[in-house]
Amino acid sequence: MKLPLPPLPDALKPRPARPGEAERAKPLDQAKEAGIATVDWVDERTSLSGGLRWLMFRKVPKGTNWFYTLGSATMFAFLSQAVTGVFLAMYYDPSITHAYESARYITNEVFLGEFVRGMHKWGSSVMVILIFLHMARTFFFGAYKYPRELNWLIGVVLLILTFVMSLTGYLLPFDQRSYWATVVASNITGTGPLVGPFLADFLRGGAEFGSATLSRFYAIHMLLVPGAIAALIGAHLYLVARLGTTAPPWIRAESGEGIREERA
Amino acid sequence: MAAGRKEPKSKYTLDQGIPGAFEGETVTRRRFMTATAHGAGALAVSAFTLPALGFAAGSALFDRPPVEWKPIGATVDFPDDTYVPRVITEVSGIGQVGRTTIYVRARNEDDPPPNPPGYDEQFIAVSTRCMHLGCPVRYVDAARRFICPCHGGVYNFTGAVDGGPPVRPLDRFYTRVTDGQVEVGARYSVNSEFRRYPSYRDPAQDLDGIGQYVYPGRFSTPRMY
Numbered sequence: 001m002k003l004p005l006p007p008l009p010d011a012l013k014p015r016p017a018r019p020g021e022a023e024r025a026k027p028l029d030q031a032k033e034a035g036i037a038t039v040d041w042v043d044e045r046t047s048l049s050g051g052l053r054w055l056m057f058r059k060v061p062k063g064t065n066w067f068y069t070l071g072s073a074t075m076f077a078f079l080s081q082a083v084t085g086v087f088l089a090m091y092y093d094p095s096i097t098h099a100y101e102s103a104r105y106i107t108n109e110v111f112l113g114e115f116v117r118g119m120h121k122w123g124s125s126v127m128v129i130l131i132f133l134h135m136a137r138t139f140f141f142g143a144y145k146y147p148r149e150l151n152w153l154i155g156v157v158l159l160i161l162t163f164v165m166s167l168t169g170y171l172l173p174f175d176q177r178s179y180w181a182t183v184v185a186s187n188i189t190g191t192g193p194l195v196g197p198f199l200a201d202f203l204r205g206g207a208e209f210g211s212a213t214l215s216r217f218y219a220i221h222m223l224l225v226p227g228a229i230a231a232l233i234g235a236h237l238y239l240v241a242r243l244g245t246t247a248p249p250w251i252r253a254e255s256g257e258g259i260r261e262e263r264a
Numbered sequence: 265m266a267a268g269r270k271e272p273k274s275k276y277t278l279d280q281g282i283p284g285a286f287e288g289e290t291v292t293r294r295r296f297m298t299a300t301a302h303g304a305g306a307l308a309v310s311a312f313t314l315p316a317l318g319f320a321a322g323s324a325l326f327d328r329p330p331v332e333w334k335p336i337g338a339t340v341d342f343p344d345d346t347y348v349p350r351v352i353t354e355v356s357g358i359g360q361v362g363r364t365t366i367y368v369r370a371r372n373e374d375d376p377p378p379n380p381p382g383y384d385e386q387f388i389a390v391s392t393r394c395m396h397l398g399c400p401v402r403y404v405d406a407a408r409r410f411i412c413p414c415h416g417g418v419y420n421f422t423g424a425v426d427g428g429p430p431v432r433p434l435d436r437f438y439t440r441v442t443d444g445q446v447e448v449g450a451r452y453s454v455n456s457e458f459r460r461y462p463s464y465r466d467p468a469q470d471l472d473g474i475g476q477y478v479y480p481g482r483f484s485t486p487r488m489y
Contacts, residue, residue: 096358096359096361097359179361180399183397184397184414186466187397187398187468188468190466190468190479191468191469193478193479194478194479196479197479197480197481198325201324201482204324206329207464207482208354208355208362209355209361210355210361211357212323
């Protein structure tokens with residue numbers, strides 16, 4: 001049994017094609033084409049597809065395995081830190097008299113506050129562990145060798161910046177542990193010969209731990225270093241795409257057909 | 265020369281046949297404009313970068329808030345054979361964070377004479393900042409020693425290092441007596457011979473031998489006497 005169509009105004013009723021005219025696209029086909037048409041529209045104006053194909057559809061060597069995901073895992077840990085950090089900043093107050101109270105408020109009062117703060121807190125350890133594993137993978141697979149030395153150097157800078165994030169973020173809850181850890185950290189900075197004392201003063205924003213210290217650490221933690229990390233991740237990824245990945249060391253290079261022919 | 269690289273042209277505009285060139289001229293208009301554009305860009309970038317860097321570092325390195333004399337009690341409150349704890353505000357305007365404990369006693373005959381000799385120091389105010397990495401030490405009367413909870417630094421009754429990782433004796437504060445009241449002023453550091461360094465150093469900065477040059481003092485130090 002066929003159900004009657006709902007009443008449609010004449011303008012919307014499908015019209016049969018005129019004689020000699022190509023058949024019109026049906027609405028369902030138009031909907032199917034809409035996505036492609038949008039992508040085409042953007043690509044015609046930006047030529048992004050070539051670059052994306054270059055970045056995403058790369059040839060990978062035989063033997064590529066799960067260890068090769070550690071770099072992406074570190075990047076996703078960073079993205080998680082960035083997102084949760086941005087939202088924590090909506091409630092956090094980096095003033096010396098309100099910082100602890102605002103951190104307590106996030107944990108105890110804000111809806112899902114404990115969860116988001118927990119993700120940021122534990123995520124920082126996850127990121128440090130992952131970046132170390134990624135570095136170990138690169139080292140043991142020999143992936144730092146020519147022509148990838150520069151990428152290793154960028155990775156070392158990223159590792160140091162991650163430590164800077166850990167150090168500056170540690171102060172922000174502003175409890176006893178934060179305070180004394182920062183006192184110790186700035187005093188360790190001061191042990192550098194000649195420039196150490198001035199670096200320690202620069203870090204603290206003065207000779208003594210004061211209100212400048214907390215706001216300074218906050219600015220470094222959420223503006224200065226994340227920007228640098230994001231930019232360097234971009235350079236790191238560009239070099240990965242440009243140079244390709246290495247095969248694991250247990251994969252032997254096969255002598256190709258061409259080489260054998262040449263020998264004969 | 266690598267294959268495919270062009271022979272460099274003469275640097276003289278005259279040799280390149282540029283109209284209006286004169287003898288010995290090397291800067292073409294194109295080079296001049298390029299250098300001008302780059303120079304203007306560098307000037308514009310440094311016009312906001314240098315003030316921003318100075319803003320971030322200048323106050324931290326050169327400014328010192330003025331130090332006031334703070335009364336901590338009558339002269340009779342402080343014996344010369346043990347320490348009395350007092351809490352003073354070292355950094356004002358930041359609440360509890362700016363407060364610190366000091367230990368105070370009267371000078372006794374075992375103490376080295378105050379130096380420089382013009383400074384009359386009748387009371388000795390010892391800081392609780394450990395000279396290893398800055399943890400708070402406490403005075404244990406039974407042992408007559410200052411003990412640090414973090415890494416086991418131990419100081420004797422005068423504040424000199426008795427054991428553990430600290431590199432120099434505990435910092436002190438200037439003291440004076442006004443109308444029978446003991447007042448404390450700015451912090452100063454001492455080396456192992458109790459020589460005074462008015463520009464106090466951070467913990468872990470050695471002041472013996474070449475230490476005082478390896479760890480220079482700050483640019484501005486409040487004068488207390």
